[in-house]
Amino acid sequence: MIDLTTQIGLKLQLKNPVLTASGTFGYGDELADLIDLNRFGGIVTKSLTLHPRAGNPSPRITETTAGMINSIGLANIGVDAFIEQKSELLSHLPGKVIVNIAGRTEDEYADTLKKLESQEWIAGYEMNVSCPNVREGGIEFGAKPEILNHIVGRIRDLTNRFLMIKLSPNVTDIRVLAEVCQKRSADAVSMINTVYGAAIDIKTRKPLVNTVIGGLSGPAIKPIAVANIYKTHRAVDIPIVGIGGISCGADVVEFLLAGASAVELGTVNFFNLNAVAEILEFLEEYCVAQGIGVVTELVGKVKV
Amino acid sequence: MRHLTETIILENNAVAKNIFRMTLKCPEISRSAQPGQFVNIYFSDQIHIFPRPFSIAGATDEILNLIYRVVGVQTSQMAGWKIGQTVKILGPLGNQFTVDASVDNHVLIGGGVGVAPLIFLADKILQGGIEPQFFLGVKNRDEMPDGKFFRQLQDFHASSDDGSIGFHGTVVDNFLSHLPGIKKSVAIYACGPEKMNAALAQLAGERRYDCQISFERLMACGLGLCQGCTVKKNSTDAEAGYLLVCKDGPVFHSDRVMFND
Numbered sequence: 352m353i354d355l356t357t358q359i360g361l362k363l364q365l366k367n368p369v370l371t372a373s374g375t376f377g378y379g380d381e382l383a384d385l386i387d388l389n390r391f392g393g394i395v396t397k398s399l400t401l402h403p404r405a406g407n408p409s410p411r412i413t414e415t416t417a418g419m420i421n422s423i424g425l426a427n428i429g430v431d432a433f434i435e436q437k438s439e440l441l442s443h444l445p446g447k448v449i450v451n452i453a454g455r456t457e458d459e460y461a462d463t464l465k466k467l468e469s470q471e472w473i474a475g476y477e478m479n480v481s482c483p484n485v486r487e488g489g490i491e492f493g494a495k496p497e498i499l500n501h502i503v504g505r506i507r508d509l510t511n512r513f514l515m516i517k518l519s520p521n522v523t524d525i526r527v528l529a530e531v532c533q534k535r536s537a538d539a540v541s542m543i544n545t546v547y548g549a550a551i552d553i554k555t556r557k558p559l560v561n562t563v564i565g566g567l568s569g570p571a572i573k574p575i576a577v578a579n580i581y582k583t584h585r586a587v588d589i590p591i592v593g594i595g596g597i598s599c600g601a602d603v604v605e606f607l608l609a610g611a612s613a614v615e616l617g618t619v620n621f622f623n624l625n626a627v628a629e630i631l632e633f634l635e636e637y638c639v640a641q642g643i644g645v646v647t648e649l650v651g652k653v654k655v
Numbered sequence: 656m657r658h659l660t661e662t663i664i665l666e667n668n669a670v671a672k673n674i675f676r677m678t679l680k681c682p683e684i685s686r687s688a689q690p691g692q693f694v695n696i697y698f699s700d701q702i703h704i705f706p707r708p709f710s711i712a713g714a715t716d717e718i719l720n721l722i723y724r725v726v727g728v729q730t731s732q733m734a735g736w737k738i739g740q741t742v743k744i745l746g747p748l749g750n751q752f753t754v755d756a757s758v759d760n761h762v763l764i765g766g767g768v769g770v771a772p773l774i775f776l777a778d779k780i781l782q783g784g785i786e787p788q789f790f791l792g793v794k795n796r797d798e799m800p801d802g803k804f805f806r807q808l809q810d811f812h813a814s815s816d817d818g819s820i821g822f823h824g825t826v827v828d829n830f831l832s833h834l835p836g837i838k839k840s841v842a843i844y845a846c847g848p849e850k851m852n853a854a855l856a857q858l859a860g861e862r863r864y865d866c867q868i869s870f871e872r873l874m875a876c877g878l879g880l881c882q883g884c885t886v887k888k889n890s891t892d893a894e895a896g897y898l899l900v901c902k903d904g905p906v907f908h909s910d911r912v913m914f915n916d
Contacts, residue, residue, distance in 0.1 A: 414875075426882050569704055621705065621880060
């Protein structure tokens with residue numbers, strides 16, 4: 352029996368290193384009849400904002416080579432409805448629930464978090480400072496070190512729970528931003544959010560997502576994620592939760608070797624509902640074959 | 656109850672130009688499937704990653720029928736699938752057409768491969784002892800599915816854009832040409848291209864017909880996870896928001912949603 356237990360910083364212990372990625376798993380309750388939610392080390396919810404958001408107009412998604420571009424625009428039910436409607440199921444999950452928060456302004460992030468603090472079952476937060484598809488908020492908080500410094504500092508002061516900052520690859524050097532998160536006592540960083548991408552229908556000459564430029568995800572971006580995790584792992588001491596194009600167990604091992612302590616499954620949830628089960632099985636087999644008893648031994652062990 | 660399952664292909668034949676019917680042995684899904692609902696078919700392909708949604712064209716005990724048009728890489732692959740091959744499938748997904756038996760005229764209007772859910776619906780309505788009226792429009796004779804699908808329908812009306820089969824004109828115009836003979840209350844059930852849907856919605860609005868339309872959208876998941884397959888709610892409120900075709904639909908009452916969004 353391999354020990355899959357994963358510790359992310361001081362505050363978050365997971366029974367295995369596999370989480371869901373925000374925006375690809377609803378609020379955690381959509382698939383309760385199809386997937387055993389208990390298989391996940393944790394669930395990361397869709398981004399929540401202070402007020403409900405309708406999201407962007409159609410078309411919101413397009414399929415591209417080995418991936419997809421989305422421009423959903425943080426459509427969500429808002430923090431109040433989330434607490435009212437989703438607490439019952441989520442509070443009874445044996446895995447940890449991380450709530451992803453977003454906002455148009457710093458105040459909105461803060462007010463959203465304050466409301467969530469009343470819910471004891473929430474294990475921690477992932478701050479989305481990297482959404483490429485909204486006009487205000489989103490990536491503007493995550494692209495400039497001084498702005499990120501301010502907002503992470505403010506949110507850190509509001510909670511003692513696990514706090515993870517989700518970073519964008521659409522920056523010159525992701526390490527500088529991870530260092531800011533570390534300086535401001537974030538417990539972890541997660542990376543990468545989607546990569547800027549666009550696609551055009553050559554018949555109609557129209558863009559295939561409403562905002563022209565959206566966020567590329569899926570297997571196509573996996574090497575970009577591995578590169579960002581690798582260089583960030585060498586730059587900061589806080590743990591990294593790896594995201595970006597994972598579709599199988601071998602991908603997860605690759606992320607761990609590059610320096611991720613845990614991973615989030617995103618786009619794969621759309622095309623393989625058995626992904627988590629297959630990944631956990633692979634991790635066990637891989638560790639046995641490698642003579643490793645504890646999965647965390649793999650973290651950062653790429654031989655360079 | 657939704658099931659993700661491996662099913663076996665019993666038949667997979669062309670029924671018109673580029674239009675195929677696949678018959679699957681799939682009791683988990685067929686026993687609860689209702690007209691209007693759809694299934695996802697999964698492909699082990701890392702290049703084209705999305706599963707593809709298909710309307711259910713019939714379900715009897717253990718058997719599930721799909722009718723699909725070959726339009727891209729995945730459906731071209733499907734056209735080559737052989738009897739006995741297994742297919743990974745999830746369903747039934749989405750909502751369904753609702754039939755109010757007190758209505759006098761049940762009118763099914765399909766455009767092209769939009770015929771799929773309507774064949775299933777016609778079966779159900781006939782089982783209820785009601786004779787539906789069925790209008791199907793295609794581009795030309797080659798795209799008209801095999802007559803055996805419509806043999807049991809007394810009141811079937813074909814049309815084609817080029818006049819090579821049936822009424823020469825759109826399916827909506829064909830329906831309009833029959834309207835003088837239709838006197839009492841009317842319920843429309845439709846599935847077809849956006850232009851047809853929009854024209855029917857307008858007609859239904861003007862004449863106060865109950866009109867249910869099954870929508871098609873590109874879907875990444877079919878389960879409400881990706882929030883990609885939106886249709887705009889019909890409201891004067893600019894912030895009214897969106898419905899998801901996969902989860903809130905695919906069938907919507909025409910006055911609830913916006914067309915040409």
